[in-house]
Amino acid sequence: MKPLLIITTLALLIVAGGCYKDKGNYAYVGIDTVRIDYDAAGKAFTVLQFDTLRVKPVIIQSAGSTEAVLKYEWSARLIDPSSASQQFPVTVLSYRRNLDTAVNLAPANYAVTFKATDTVTGISSYLFYTVAVTSSFSEGWLLLEQIGGVGDVAIITSSGKLLNKAYSQVNGVSLPADVKKVDVSSLLSPKEVYLFSENEGIEVSPVSFARIKSFNNWFFYPPATQKPQVNTYLVEGYANxxxxxxxxxxxxxxxxxxxxxxxxxxxxxxxxxxxxxxxxxxxxxxxxxxxxxxxxxxxxxxxxxxxxxxxxxxxxxxxxxxxxxxxxxxxxxxxxxxxxxxxxxxxxxxxxxxxxxxxxxxxxxxxxxxxxxxxxxxxMNAPGAADLTAAVSSLQLDYIYYSFGNKLYMYEIGPNTASLIYEFAAGENVTTLTIDPERSATELLATTWNGSTGNAYQFTLDITGKPENNTYIRKYEGLGKVVSTRYKAK
Known part of the structure; x- marks a missing residue:
């Protein structure tokens, strides 16, 4: 009887306690919420390799919060449906709120992820973009230069933009300091691009500019002495x-x-x-x-x-x-x-x-x-021709353009006369002259060197063979000593 009484009493106490109204005064703090969204530009972008990609996501936080507690990360991963393994490396592009960075990725399609993390709560939010990186090398002038004790390649794109140090940006290393020639086998499809130094020859991708072959890959049995000078093609129909x-x-x-x-x-x-x-x-x-x-x-x-x-x-x-x-x-x-x-x-x-x-x-x-x-x-009745520093033949008239020091001359073959058509600044001596049929018979590219810096000048030639308006149409500064140029068409 006593045990039953004890159990009943305990049960009544528990029921009574459950009916008690808590009169405590508690303050509840809501968790900060972060919402991110795409801006008006959307979530799909196309950008030239080495151009700047700019993306500004929309960030909305609950009242009273600040973006100062957020940290950001932009990352890219290759999209290649044909690959058996879909485990591609992730490349971090930026740690800033807005993406504003030069794209050094190889030409391809990429999944780009924006991650915003609240450092107080540890909660992350994500946006997913697709970015198509297209080649900056699909078309443009290739300028082989000696710069800062090494060799490299600058590119003037078909849109007129100068890309410095393209080779080293892509490959992570520079070329030898004694680079001497860039050449393009334009008759092949796809085109082949070659870079020569005194004792080395390499082939780079015409799309990504990544190194793909070296001198030894061109021969069944490589010559004992490696001093490459030319690698080109003759093509006629099916006979190559x-x-x-x-x-x-x-x-x-x-x-x-x-x-x-x-x-x-x-x-x-x-x-x-x-x-x-x-x-x-x-x-x-x-x-x-x-x-x-x-x-x-x-x-x-x-x-x-x-x-x-x-x-x-x-x-x-x-x-x-x-x-x-x-x-x-x-x-x-x-x-x-x-x-x-x-x-x-x-x-x-x-x-x-x-x-x-x-x-x-x-x-x-x-x-x-x-x-x-x-x-x-x-x-030749042509001043300085015996000591010329560069020359190129006209592809529309019986002329030869040549340089002597900082002077550019036009030599007319028929009458055997030469005329000064442009004079660069004192001490700015011409290093190369190029008219490339892959570009235009009416465009002349001249490069100069003053002992410390190099420039490139684009001239448009009129029907008389002289520069339109007696001057260049575009100048590019900040180059090294350019030793060879070629135009690569698509």
């Missing part, structure tokens, strides 16, 4: 031939009907020997039997040498030009002068070559037609 010059020696590779890899073989011999040395230029003909496939200037014998060979043969032959007839302007096999410049004229298969003999400059025109090779030889 690669031509390389390394340490003055010619190598070829043939495309069409052969299984890969298609690489360069050993150097071609001249008269059964490899003692010749070609200048770093290729005069391109074609596979027509009446033309030389290509021609070179051989610097030890000071003569032109031709390249012949069957269209689909693996071999090629370096041959001497035929003895000239009485009407020939000169003997291509016995020029006897030093080469200053050699390049294409406005006429197919006709090439201009500026030579030096003593203190005089001579113009020779070489026709790649086997039967009519020596077209013209004349002593």
């Amino acid at each position: 031939c690669g031509v390389a010059i390394n340490n003055g020696l010619v190598h070829i590779r043939r495309f069409g009907g052969f299984p890969p890899p298609v690489l360069y073989g050993a150097e071609i011999l001249l008269d059964g020997k490899s003692g010749y040395r070609m200048a770093p230029a290729v005069l391109k003909g074609n596979f027509n039997a009446s033309l030389y496939l290509a021609a070179f200037y051989e610097t030890t014998g000071k003569r032109f040498i031709g390249l012949r060979g069957a269209t689909y043969g693996l071999d090629g032959n370096l041959v001497h030009f035929s003895a000239p007839d009485a009407a020939a302007a000169f003997d291509p096999d016995n020029v006897g002068m030093d080469l200053l410049y050699m390049g294409a004229s406005r006429e197919a298969n006709i090439y201009n070559a500026v030579m030096k003999q003593g203190s005089d400059a001579y113009l020779l025109q070489l026709n790649l037609n086997v039967a009519q090779s020596a077209r013209l030889k004349q002593k």
